[in-house]
Amino acid sequence: MNKKFVLLIALLIFLVGGVLFLKTGTFGTNVLWNVSEQGSWLLPLVLVAAAIDSINPCAFSILLITIAFLISIKSRRVRILSIGGIYIFGI
Structure with missing residues (x-):
């Protein structure tokens, strides 16, 4: 197989796995809440949550x-x- 194709498939699997990991557990919400400084950065929190949920x-x-x-x-x-x-x- 083409090396670029294999790399693209691996990246896609990694991204989908990451999204599923963040979407199914409470780990993602805890990380996002801490990153947004307990809600003071509400817009980034909403944008990331919407991107995860929109798949x-x-x-x-x-x-x-x-x-x-x-x-x-x-x-x-x-x-x-x-x-x-x-x-x-x-x-």
């Missing part, structure tokens, strides 16, 4: 199915991108 594999698959459907009915590229953008913004 939803179902949303990616539905987006791909919708785009594949729009391509199969020969929709224009601008329409496909606008529908995909609306979907991403809505999630």
Whole structure:
């Protein structure tokens, strides 16, 4: 296999594992609370928590199915991108 591909897969596995670790346990909330100095940095706390919580594999698959459907009915590229953008913004 290509060395870059293996490195990319390893990085992806590491990131997904880290997100799952922070999302499933109380360790992540304790670390974020201490990093934000007991809530005085509320915005970074909310942004990191939202980024961890926003990973939803179902949303990616539905987006791909919708785009594949729009391509199969020969929709224009601008329409496909606008529908995909609306979907991403809505999630």
